[in-house]
Amino acid sequence: MCGIIGYCGPLDAQGLILEGLSQLEYRGYDSAGIALFDEESHMHFIKKVGKVAALKEACAKDPILSHCGIGHTRWATHGGVTGENTHPHTVGNVTMIHNGIIENYHALTENYHLQGKLKSQTDTEVAAAVLNELYTGDPLGAIREFLGCLEGSYSFCIMFEDRPGEIYAVRNMSPLVAAYTGSGAFIASDLTALLPYSRSYFVVPEQKIVKLTAYTVLLYDPDGRECEPEILTASWNTNAAMKNGFPHFMLKEIHEQPEVFKNTILPRLNKGLPDFSDENIPDELLKNVTGIRIIACGTAMHAGMVARALMEPRLRIPVTVSVASEFRYEEPLIDDSILSIVISQSGETIDTLAALRLARESGSKVISIVNVKGSTIARESDYVIYTHGGPEIAVASTKAYTVQIAALYLLFCRMALARGVYSEEHAQSFTGSLLACAPAMEAMIQKKTLIQEIVTHIVGSPDAFFIGRGMDYAFSLEGALKLKEISYIHAEAYAAGELKHGTIALIADHVPVVAIATQTNILAKTISNIREVKARGAYVILIVTEGTRIDNGLADVLITLPATEDKFTVFPIAAVLQLIAYYASVQKGLDVDQPRNLAKSVTVE
Ligand code: AGP
Numbered sequence: 001m002c003g004i005i006g007y008c009g010p011l012d013a014q015g016l017i018l019e020g021l022s023q024l025e026y027r028g029y030d031s032a033g034i035a036l037f038d039e040e041s042h043m044h045f046i047k048k049v050g051k052v053a054a055l056k057e058a059c060a061k062d063p064i065l066s067h068c069g070i071g072h073t074r075w076a077t078h079g080g081v082t083g084e085n086t087h088p089h090t091v092g093n094v095t096m097i098h099n100g101i102i103e104n105y106h107a108l109t110e111n112y113h114l115q116g117k118l119k120s121q122t123d124t125e126v127a128a129a130v131l132n133e134l135y136t137g138d139p140l141g142a143i144r145e146f147l148g149c150l151e152g153s154y155s156f157c158i159m160f161e162d163r164p165g166e167i168y169a170v171r172n173m174s175p176l177v178a179a180y181t182g183s184g185a186f187i188a189s190d191l192t193a194l195l196p197y198s199r200s201y202f203v204v205p206e207q208k209i210v211k212l213t214a215y216t217v218l219l220y221d222p223d224g225r226e227c228e229p230e231i232l233t234a235s236w237n238t239n240a241a242m243k244n245g246f247p248h249f250m251l252k253e254i255h256e257q258p259e260v261f262k263n264t265i266l267p268r269l270n271k272g273l274p275d276f277s278d279e280n281i282p283d284e285l286l287k288n289v290t291g292i293r294i295i296a297c298g299t300a301m302h303a304g305m306v307a308r309a310l311m312e313p314r315l316r317i318p319v320t321v322s323v324a325s326e327f328r329y330e331e332p333l334i335d336d337s338i339l340s341i342v343i344s345q346s347g348e349t350i351d352t353l354a355a356l357r358l359a360r361e362s363g364s365k366v367i368s369i370v371n372v373k374g375s376t377i378a379r380e381s382d383y384v385i386y387t388h389g390g391p392e393i394a395v396a397s398t399k400a401y402t403v404q405i406a407a408l409y410l411l412f413c414r415m416a417l418a419r420g421v422y423s424e425e426h427a428q429s430f431t432g433s434l435l436a437c438a439p440a441m442e443a444m445i446q447k448k449t450l451i452q453e454i455v456t457h458i459v460g461s462p463d464a465f466f467i468g469r470g471m472d473y474a475f476s477l478e479g480a481l482k483l484k485e486i487s488y489i490h491a492e493a494y495a496a497g498e499l500k501h502g503t504i505a506l507i508a509d510h511v512p513v514v515a516i517a518t519q520t521n522i523l524a525k526t527i528s529n530i531r532e533v534k535a536r537g538a539y540v541i542l543i544v545t546e547g548t549r550i551d552n553g554l555a556d557v558l559i560t561l562p563a564t565e566d567k568f569t570v571f572p573i574a575a576v577l578q579l580i581a582y583y584a585s586v587q588k589g590l591d592v593d594q595p596r597n598l599a600k601s602v603t604v605e
Pocket of ligand 1: 396
């Protein structure tokens with residue numbers, strides 16, 4: 001995600017835009033830039049790698065008197081964290097800032113013969129070059145034609161060199177709001193940047209073009225006709241707006257999952273087949289390795305556990321998961337025949353970094369799955385698959401978990417193709433089912449009120465158990481960690497079949513047990529284990545997929561997931577487990593986003 005803002009009006013555009021970028025910085029902070037028309041209608045550009053503070057410092061050295069400009073704070077998706085990749089991007093007459101992902105930028109590059117003409121690695125510069133080709137002096141006509149060329153998610157703010165004092169904006173999927181006040185015309189990614197100037201605003205309708213000037217904000221439909229926006233009134237204060245109106249970053253990030261899940265998958269699909277050509281991962285590597293070692297910490301390690309349960313039975317090679325802090329000292333058997341997959345949201349976890357270095361020293365090639373562009377783990381890997389999760393602010397990892405698994409699933413599918421395990425048709429079916437998990441996640445997020453009610457039975461208990469078999473056990477691990485780290489309830493994940501070997505002694509009346517039973521091949525066995533805990537007084541919260549036959553009285557609460565193939569149930573289940581933890585923490589009145597003793601990135605050993 002990125003933060004974008006535009007302003008036209010009587011105020012100091014440079015200062016206003018810089019302040020707005022600070023408000024939007026939670027959306028991305030790899031680099032920031034600004035473009036301004038000065039009093040003589042000349043355009044000026046300042047771009048800096050790093051946080052908005054660096055841009056502010058650069059602007060303070062050479063302030064521009066301006067009343068019209070656009071600004072951008074970047075969360076890198078296409079292209080590394082470099083000055084060239086920093087927005088705004090200018091091609092000919094067109095200057096543009098962008099939030100989103102243009103999926104067909106390869107085709108546009110070819111169709112408009114842009115090879116060798118681009119200065120950056122971004123999809124945005126490609127978009128600016130296309131619009132520049134189409135622009136012949138009519139901004140609205142050129143933008144309408146431009147939209148017909150694009151596939152993907154976007155919110156653009158655009159200035160044309162020969163149209164000083166005007167800003168154009170348009171969106172598809174990515175957010176964009178606009179306002180007109182006595183202080184001028186505003187456009188931004190979200191309310192955060194508008195609230196200091198206006199509480200009345202409108203959400204820019206998709207595919208409709210906004211034109212801002214110092215004294216007007218006009219909205220045009222795709223046919224070029226002017227239309228009236230639906231004016232809304234903000235009920236948030238600025239701090240709340242940083243969370244887009246959610247009470248906590250964690251809940252906001254849970255809600256973002258369907259969007260960022262698609263953002264991570266779609267740019268890596270080519271005719272429905274997984275495509276890692278942008279990451280330069282050779283099929284030869286995926287085809288020839290004789291084993292896989294997945295290495296990570298915490299939630300990232302749990303994502304690896306899910307991937308292992310998917311990969312090993314299908315690829316028929318050993319796939320192991322190691323806790324990074326253990327891997328480093330266990331003298332692991334690893335060499336150039338083994339592929340190492342390192343997973344880290346922050347890309348800075350010191351244990352994971354040390355494990356990566358050990359793997360590489362042993363000759364193993366390393367593919368890392370990382371959310372933060374240009375992070376240390378990404379830079380030290382042989383190959384990196386960036387998840388497009390956007391900034392994850394809450395300490396409890398949520399969207400990072402689901403986008404990590406999405407990336408791992410795509411990588412598995414590519415490996416299955418390269419090794420002849422999957423035909424192209426099979427792979428296309430797999431990726432189609434994977435994408436269908438986005439609405440399944442959304443469906444469970446919409447059940448949050450039901451989950452909020454269930455949690456009261458957990459909050460009063462000092463202990464809770466999460467049980468399952470196979471993949472369900474892997475999901476249980478993440479459910480227990482989430483609950484522990486933000487509600488401080490002692491929660492334990494257990495392989496359901498292992499309970500009777502000791503731990504079942506802890507099951508007594510009303511002890512909450514979250515039982516996950518979505519794996520068809522072992523469903524009957526899991527049900528038996530649930531009967532065992534129920535018989536000893538447990539309060540059973542059972543999670544199954546639609547259509548699963550459950551005997552009356554087996555569960556105190558039944559949570560039903562949309563019908564989903566066994567191997568894809570992780571995505572809707574993740575939302576349920578995250579919401580259980582979230583509401584437990586809220587009901588206990590705890591600091592959901594910054595729980596005690598924890599930090600977002602563990603850079604100490
Ligand atoms: C998960 O909710 C925790 N925040 C923690 O376990 C985290 O997943 C772990 O520290 C790994 O962090 P990383 O993904 O940034 O490497």
